Amino acid sequence: MICPRACQPLYQRHANERPLMTSADIPVRVPLVTQPMGIWASLQAARHNVLSIIPDIATKQPMVSGRTGKRWHMVMDPDAIRHILLENLDDYPKSLVTKNLLRPAIGESLFIAEGAHWRWQRRVAAPVFSHRNVMNLAPIMTAAAERSCERIAAAGPRAVDMAADMVRTTFDVIADVTFSGDGMFDSDAVHRGIDAYIAEAGRISLFDIMGFPDWVPRPGRILAGGAVKEMKRVADEAVEARRNRGHAGVPDLLDLLLEGEDPETKRRMNTAELRDNLLTFIVAGHETTALTLAWSLYLCAFDQEVQGRAHAEAQTVLQGRAATGADVAKLPFIRMIADEALRLYPPAGMISRTAMANDTLCGREIRKGDTVIVPIYALHRNVQLWDDPDAFRPDRFADRKAVPRYAYLPFGDGPRICIGASFALQEAVIILATLFSRFRFTPVQGRDPDPVMIITLRPQGGVWLEAEPLGGP
Known part of the structure; x- marks a missing residue:
């Protein structure tokens, strides 16, 4: 079913601008x-790749609706998305599927919490990511980049799986900026817990599709339970050790959260709240x-001209x-390369909300209890919003003010x-x-990555590249 209101294209396509692209x-x-797919086919597809359940028409229309066990709506219209994420936020909390997937690992942290519980945590955490604090942590990112080069x-001359190396590089960064290499923090145990949970529990179960309550057991999450318990135990011990012993040097994320308090209520996070937010x-x-x-490197290997411009800029600076x-x-x-990689392969390729009240989007009725989805992968490739949306063109972001805000949502939007x-973009650049x-x-050759989303949009099979050392500027 197609939304009756069509969006006006925000990037007009002109036939004489560029030749037609081939595959x-x-x-x-x-x-x-x-x-169309039924419940069973949707479940099987989603367990392999969540994005594979998106109808192709979502890249051509502002809104698509259907029913798979319950009513759902996919929204690609920027004005309607603004309504969901900003203007009517409280009526569109995160969906039960999202909460059921992540709550066992990260509790009622910022990512999961709603309403007043979310607001006070956000007030405590916001100063942690101020420009000054993020800049103070930049040397850790520089050191990790050096180790990756080594x-x-x-x-x-062998090919390297750059996706695996980037996971190692960024985990080194986050472990150091979170706990400053504190000997009380077993980063390997936390990494194992994260991987086990995503591998076993992240796959959407039929119970989630049907909206079953939390108390109905999910087999995959039971299998991952031991690793999650160990991950939380390690983090709890590290939080308590830091609370008791303190830490010298540049404040890390744990220091900043321990010192943080809600400016309105003066409330501070307890150990469980600190742990859940740190794990988040x-x-x-x-x-x-x-x-x-990983996707940026794949894209630049795919387009050597773009990579040449990146090389020239990096060596000059x-x-x-x-x-x-x-x-x-x-x-x-x-930075434009990173922005375009986030457009083509947004890590959170889909976000889901549950309508808590009757509403209207794109002239269509939304009923209380409906699932409202923003398929960011389709939004970023919608032909009504982007010129040649499947093409890799970093210059789209030469003027970021020209990019409609709610047409590009790699980090979400609204409150x-x-x-x-800002931390992620600084690290990436x-x-x-x-x-x-x-x-x-x-x-x-023959080893292209396969974009597959379970919880995040990963390059399945890795990003295998050959790296030729370059001379000086």
């Missing part, structure tokens, strides 16, 4: 659905940035050294916009610039 000009993409160089920052802070980096926080503002094209967005200043990346 060879297009980076890998998710095949979207062209025929690993790539040591691999010699660890999961979100390394996984999503690693994906941005860095002159052979690793990038720092102060360099980020001088590297606009590399619940990702609190660590530092690491990408350092890599592009020292290596030329080329793809390995």
Whole structure:
């Protein structure tokens, strides 16, 4: 069923501007659905790749509706999305599916909480990610970029799975900025817990599709329960140790959260609240940035002209050294590459809300209890919003003010916009610039990544690239 109101194109296409593209000009993409699916087919598809249940028509229309066990609506209209995420936020809380998937691992943290409980946590955490604090943590990002370069160089002429290396690089960063390499924090145990939970519990179950309550057991989450308990135990011990012993040096995220208080109520986070939010920052802070980096490297290997421009910018600014926080503002094209990678492969490729009241979107009735989905992957590739949306063109972001705000949502938007967005972008630019200043990346034939979303949009099969060391500027 197609929304009766059509959006006006925000990026007009002109036939004489560019030649028609062929499949060879297009980076890998998710095949979207062209025929309706029932509950069982939807479940099977979603367990392999959540994005594969998006109808292809969602890239051509502002709104698509249907029923799979319950009524749902996919919304790609920027004005309607603004209504959901900003103007009528309280009537569109995160869906039960989202909460059921993540609550066992990260509790009622910022990502899950709603209403007053979310607001006070946000007030406590917001100063942690101030520009000053993020800049103070930049040397940790620079050091991690240097270590990544050393690993790539040591691999010699062999291909490297850059997706795996970026996960290692960003986890090193988040472990250091969270706990400052504190000996009480077993980062390997936390990493194992995260991986086990995503692998076993992240797959959508039929119970989630049907909206069953939390107390109905999910087999996958039971299997991952031991790793999650161990992850929480390790984090609790680290929080208590820091509370009792303190920490010298540049304040890390744990220090800042321990010192933080709600400016309105003076409330501070207890150990469980600190732990759940720290685990949220660890999961979100390394996984999503690693994906941005991996997809950026894949895209630049795919388009050598773009990579050449990135190389020239990085070598001009860095002159052979690793990038720092102060360099980020001088590297606009590399930032544009990261922005375009986030458009084509948004880590959170779909967000889901539950309507808590009757409403109207795009002239269509929304009933209380309906699932309202913003399929960010389809939004970012909607032909009514983007010119040649499947193409890799970083120059789309040369003027960010020209990009309609609610047509581009890699970090969400409204009051619940990702609190660590500036941290993630600074980290991405530092690491990408350092890599592009020292290596030329080329793809390995026949090993293209497969974009698959379970909880995040990962390059299944890895991003296998050959890295040729480069000379000085």
